[in-house]
Amino acid sequence: MTGDPITVLSDQESWELLRSQSLGRIGVSVGDDPDIFPLNYVVDGEKIVFRTGEGTKLAGLSVNGKVVFEVDSYDTEGGWSVIAKGTAERIVSTGDIAAADELPLKPWVATMKYNYVAITVNVISGRRFVFGPEPERYPV
Incomplete structure (x- = not known):
């Protein structure tokens, strides 16, 4: 393999990839009890918006x-991966x-x-990966 198998993406590239999908995972933590949930979403401007019912996810948020x-x-x-960190808030105003x-x-x-819940993104990062064989541990 030639070149770097991992490429760091710009914020713009990361947002474009985030907008290209509709299924992601949200990680929440209450006390010492982290959880992760799959969910469908949309990107609205620079916010991630999803719907949820009453339950663990909403209570945790x-x-x-x-x-x-x-x-x-x-x-x-x-492949590629995008990670967004931020603050999630339930949308409560009638207009919103x-x-x-x-x-x-x-x-x-x-x-x-x-x-409805909107995540205001504070930090976004992305990586693109090229798959290939593992390099030799002890090259000759």
Whole structure:
């Protein structure tokens, strides 16, 4: 293999990749109990928006809104990963809920998900990977 198998992406490239997908994972932590949840989402400006029902995720976000969000993709040649860190807040104003209702964001699972949450991203980073064989540990 020639070249670097890992490329650090710019913020702009990371946002473009984040916008290209609709399934990601959110990491939340309450006390010493971290959790991770898959969810569908949309990017609205520079915020990540998702819907959720009452439960562990929403309760956790109300206790500690600091979150990490990850999205990735891969094929046989390589892949990429984008990590966004920020603060998640439930959308509560009538106007903001009406605007969120207009986003292309529908639940994938037939459950009640009337709560919108927006993640304000403070830090975003991305990496692109080229797959290949492991280098020799002790080159000759």
